[in-house]
Amino acid sequence: MRSAPNPLTDLVLSRRLERAEASANAAFVEARAERQPTSGAAWRDFNGIYAMFDGVGSPLTQTFGLGLFAPPSEAELTAIEEFFAKRGAEVLHEVSPLAGPAVLALLPSRGYVPIEQTTVMHRSLGPDMLPAIDHERAVRTRIVGPMELEAWADVSARGWGESPELAAFMRDFGTVTARSRGVTCFAAEIDGRTVGTGAMAMHGSVALLAGASTVPEYRGRGAQLALLATRLRHAADHGCDLAMMGAAPGSTSQTNAERQGFRIAYTRLKWRRGGA
DSSP, X not given: OOOOOOOOOSHHHHHHHHHHHHHHHHHHHHHHHHHOGGGOOEEEEETTEEEEESSTTOTTOEEEOTTTSSOOOHHHHHHHHHHHHTTTOOOEEEEOGGGOHHXXXXXXXXXXXXXXXXXXXXXXXXXXXXXXXXXXXXXXXXXXXXXXXXXXXXXXXXXHOSSHHHHHHHHHHHHHHHTSTTEEEEEEEETTEEEEEEEEEEETTEEEXXXXXXXXXXXXXXXXXXXXXXXXXXXXXXXXXEEEEEEOTTOHHHHHHHHTTOEEEEEEEEEEESOO
16 A cells, blocks of 8 residues: 655644644753753743744744744734843744744834745655665664764764864754753764764654764765655654654755655745845
């Protein structure tokens, strides 16, 4: 029997995807607070809207779910704005287009402007829809153990770090990611050397793929393709029936994901108050 196809894009799907990503980010904030207590990292649930503070300027300092689980209200937005103002952070909302037109009317009236787009993609994880793992290839993949997480973060940073400052940021980010609730870290090896990394956060029955990184000298040799196949099978084996990921619209990451069976669900807007 053939597995069910990718689900249709509707409010139910958007709620699943956005809640999975919000939950993963909330778990990251909790890990940050535990690892770095002086950071002030914290998050709150405002009637289905997850507001997260991971430090001023962090890409995770924002909200998810605005307008998706209940109609947005002026009072909720005021409370959320106060949450960020107390911490000296800008107010940013990542908003699904399935949230409805009320959000599009409310946010500009309070001084918000759109500043960023993200393509949200998904694919089903039915047993006959999973990519094959080529055991004959030179690339080997495995789950990273608790004692290897620092080394995993180092490799991840090497794949991202085009400058010392960016490398340091990504190493810190990877270290916290690796210790977040619900996250499993994976490594790709060639000739016994770790050359690529990937992470996956499972929340409910949705697996969020992230942390894809390959050191420059080993790019183009199949590390990320192998990591993708391994993560999808791991997710399916642990009860997930849907995988998701995000990318910049029209980017190489989006194109590669579509080639591997991911379907575009929608393009999300990020709103910032003040437009500075």
